[in-house]
Amino acid sequence: MSDIADTGREGEPDRSGERKSSSSGSSGVPKMAEGRIVRGTRPHDIAVHERKNWLIHLHYIRKDFETCKVLIGEMLQETEGMCEYAIYVLGLIKRQEGEISDSLELFQRAVTLNPNSSAAVKQVARSLFLLGRHKSALEAYNEALSLSPQEWEILHNMGVCCIYLKDYDQAVERLSEAVSLSPQSQSYVQLGRVHLLRGDLHKATEVYKTAVDHNPDSPELLTTLGLLYMELGETKKAFEALGSALTFDPSNARAILAAGAMIQDHGDYDVALSKYRVAAAVSPESPQLWNNIGMCLYGKGKHVAAISCLKRATYLAPFEWKILYNLGLVHLSLHHFASAYHFLRAAVGLYPQSGQLFMLLAVALAHWRMTMRIPCKVIRTALTP
Amino acid sequence: MDPLYMANSLFRRRRFEDCVQVCTEILEANPYDQAAWFLKLRSLTEQTYVDEVDMDEEGIAEAFLDDTAIADVARPGTSLKGPPGTTSRGLSQGIRPVSQSGRPLSGFVRPGTQGGRPGTMEQALRTARTAMTARPVTSASGRHVRLGTASMLTEPGGPFVDVSKLNMSKYSQRPALAKALFEYLFHHENNVRAALDLAALATEACQFGDWWWKIQLGKCYYRLGMYRDAESQFKSSLKHFSTIDMFLYLGKVYVKLDQPLSALDYYKRGLEKFPNNTSLLIAIARIHEGLNDLDSAVEYYRQVLKYDSTCVEAIACIGTHHFYNDQPEIALRFYRRLLQVGVYNAELFTNLGLCCFYAQQYDMAISCLLRGLQLSPNDDNTADVWYNIGHITLAVGSVSLAYQCFKLALTSNNSHAEAYNNLGVIEWRRGRGEQAMTCFQSSASISPHLYQPHYNLAAASEKTGNLHSSYSCVKKSLEVFPEHLDSAELMKQLQQHFAAL
Numbered sequence: 001m002s003d004i005a006d007t008g009r010e011g012e013p014d015r016s017g018e019r020k021s022s023s024s025g026s027s028g029v030p031k032m033a034e035g036r037i038v039r040g041t042r043p044h045d046i047a048v049h050e051r052k053n054w055l056i057h058l059h060y061i062r063k064d065f066e067t068c069k070v071l072i073g074e075m076l077q078e079t080e081g082m083c084e085y086a087i088y089v090l091g092l093i094k095r096q097e098g099e100i101s102d103s104l105e106l107f108q109r110a111v112t113l114n115p116n117s118s119a120a121v122k123q124v125a126r127s128l129f130l131l132g133r134h135k136s137a138l139e140a141y142n143e144a145l146s147l148s149p150q151e152w153e154i155l156h157n158m159g160v161c162c163i164y165l166k167d168y169d170q171a172v173e174r175l176s177e178a179v180s181l182s183p184q185s186q187s188y189v190q191l192g193r194v195h196l197l198r199g200d201l202h203k204a205t206e207v208y209k210t211a212v213d214h215n216p217d218s219p220e221l222l223t224t225l226g227l228l229y230m231e232l233g234e235t236k237k238a239f240e241a242l243g244s245a246l247t248f249d250p251s252n253a254r255a256i257l258a259a260g261a262m263i264q265d266h267g268d269y270d271v272a273l274s275k276y277r278v279a280a281a282v283s284p285e286s287p288q289l290w291n292n293i294g295m296c297l298y299g300k301g302k303h304v305a306a307i308s309c310l311k312r313a314t315y316l317a318p319f320e321w322k323i324l325y326n327l328g329l330v331h332l333s334l335h336h337f338a339s340a341y342h343f344l345r346a347a348v349g350l351y352p353q354s355g356q357l358f359m360l361l362a363v364a365l366a367h368w369r370m371t372m373r374i375p376c377k378v379i380r381t382a383l384t385p
Numbered sequence: 386m387d388p389l390y391m392a393n394s395l396f397r398r399r400r401f402e403d404c405v406q407v408c409t410e411i412l413e414a415n416p417y418d419q420a421a422w423f424l425k426l427r428s429l430t431e432q433t434y435v436d437e438v439d440m441d442e443e444g445i446a447e448a449f450l451d452d453t454a455i456a457d458v459a460r461p462g463t464s465l466k467g468p469p470g471t472t473s474r475g476l477s478q479g480i481r482p483v484s485q486s487g488r489p490l491s492g493f494v495r496p497g498t499q500g501g502r503p504g505t506m507e508q509a510l511r512t513a514r515t516a517m518t519a520r521p522v523t524s525a526s527g528r529h530v531r532l533g534t535a536s537m538l539t540e541p542g543g544p545f546v547d548v549s550k551l552n553m554s555k556y557s558q559r560p561a562l563a564k565a566l567f568e569y570l571f572h573h574e575n576n577v578r579a580a581l582d583l584a585a586l587a588t589e590a591c592q593f594g595d596w597w598w599k600i601q602l603g604k605c606y607y608r609l610g611m612y613r614d615a616e617s618q619f620k621s622s623l624k625h626f627s628t629i630d631m632f633l634y635l636g637k638v639y640v641k642l643d644q645p646l647s648a649l650d651y652y653k654r655g656l657e658k659f660p661n662n663t664s665l666l667i668a669i670a671r672i673h674e675g676l677n678d679l680d681s682a683v684e685y686y687r688q689v690l691k692y693d694s695t696c697v698e699a700i701a702c703i704g705t706h707h708f709y710n711d712q713p714e715i716a717l718r719f720y721r722r723l724l725q726v727g728v729y730n731a732e733l734f735t736n737l738g739l740c741c742f743y744a745q746q747y748d749m750a751i752s753c754l755l756r757g758l759q760l761s762p763n764d765d766n767t768a769d770v771w772y773n774i775g776h777i778t779l780a781v782g783s784v785s786l787a788y789q790c791f792k793l794a795l796t797s798n799n800s801h802a803e804a805y806n807n808l809g810v811i812e813w814r815r816g817r818g819e820q821a822m823t824c825f826q827s828s829a830s831i832s833p834h835l836y837q838p839h840y841n842l843a844a845a846s847e848k849t850g851n852l853h854s855s856y857s858c859v860k861k862s863l864e865v866f867p868e869h870l871d872s873a874e875l876m877k878q879l880q881q882h883f884a885a886l
Contacts, residue, residue, distance in 0.1 A: 098860070129850075282870070311743070312711055318776075319814065345782060
């Protein structure tokens, strides 16, 4: 934000003294009188191009885009497209309206007007990034970096571009630099993502831990940290993180789901179900949620309700083999071996790498009073990895 | 035997063509035989008689150039127009698929209510799943005109009654003849304006005291598109006398005026006079369905079934409701009932197959779907059956078979958007991003009312880093389905990217 404020203030009289001579000749300027008290010196001594920057800025930060656009149009007509700040703001507005290619053009124009403005170069790079042209974006960021080194934002964005280009080493380097300049949570999130993409859980956890130290009240960070701890098997720490996430945002669906799953693991089904009830109001179409509810009910011995919930889950996510696995399990315990066989077979079709699945399949077949030869064969497949 | 007696008997036995022939012979012998003339008039009318109470087709012209609706932006719950995606009560789009207008899929396709009212001309012309439009251009070109021309064919010696030479005021003085003549003009000749003249004169002749003529006036006004006049005629006839028809007509007028709540009001008043009348109950259920209030709609359909256990529409709608409420076993019972009632088509067998599958009766499911394939009358239907088979194979875990099924659905109907979408998902799972994107794109362009392809496209673009196109897609997805959580979350993420400096 600081960039805009600076440019916006340029229109104020402290700079006007320098250009006095150049603009004193024009007489038709005193349009500005409405917003200012004219005292002694007349306002027409402000540099013409930047005269209304403050007004544009004011409208822009109020999100009054329509007025802003009209004003910018007037300004550009008056200055024949030479007003850098107006072009810059128009670019920002266009981007927020979703017209990235237009905004890219505008920022490029701003750069040609003032090639030393790192803000404009940064915006060009950002537009390129949003358009998915990561290589060009990276080049533009390099340029911006040469204009203003030591800026965490540029480094952060370079890191993100590297992630998209799958250059993870470079990404880690850039993001670490960015973090060392300014400990921003988004840089931490991206850094954690890189580690996760590389499959390095421990490092990712470390990163998130430092991120949480810097931003102790962000439910998103806390939830992710909790999930990572869960993955690492450190239940206590995970529960702590998730608990604090829920104190900050009691309706965070992800956190509720994770916390509910942990409570469920401890066999406290009623508490878990009450947690899930909150989550169901927020995201009624989450297959994971319905799966967990189903397994909760299974734990409580309500088999029919469990099956109904699990079926809804698999209706919502037909590719999730774990739900099918659970369905098979519930049917097995109900002694519905044929149904169990079908669900387990479907799970095997989707994910043939799990030995456990084959085991259950074999159990189902064995109980189904078939000749023992087939289950044996299935078990043998399970044993050969 | 006396030929007139013979004709009368034929008429009573509903052998109208023979009756007309006999009457024509009598009239050839004696052109001034009024009894024969009257009988011929009646039997010609009976041949083309259509119950006006029935829902009629809403054409593009009516739907789009609709200037009778009161509010352009109606308050929620007071308009049948309903912007797509406002599922107020009942199930969300994630569970129950929607029809082209963004309304939950109904169990029974009926004219008028199926399409909803389109917002733009483009939307009006385009139909889900087909390259052609499902709406007739205007309802006047539907059954009415066809009936008009049919009358010409049956009359080799010129038309039976020359409408332009009729002396309306003379006939209007004779009530019995006038009524028959009116029906002839309205139904057989399809000359609404002449019928209106006659009705106006006749109602004057009986000092505005006959409710029958008022209804007929209302019918004429309705046919001419003057809904407010029709409304006042029906209302005034209701003061003299009440029949079930009157309430149904009034409801129809209010549906045209897009005032479903007034229609409901009149239907309920009708129910007070005629308790448990199934036509009124069905009409109420239809309106509730149009207002996306599926639970109450099902409630009324249940009442219908109490009094008429063979009502196909009610059975089908309740069955669909149960199916999408995770009760396939109960839905199966309703669909089996439909089979008993005598419905025997591809759609029913497909539904039966799906219910059997979700109720875990696998052997039945396959045979039902096979029967569905055999019975399907056209490519569109075949595509739907293959699409459903694809779903079942997915649930059984054989992805490659599902892939084949969706491909087959597309060979039958090249604009099956849902199949394209699912094909895209499978391609994406197989790691073929480019093909997947193409599939999503074609799906989204064929039916923009589905939120899934938009969201999939957005998610895929986000993964590949093209945030711009992702943003525009997720915006569309949220337009169609504002409550979709994943879309909303993606939107939030993207907006952060866009607003950041």
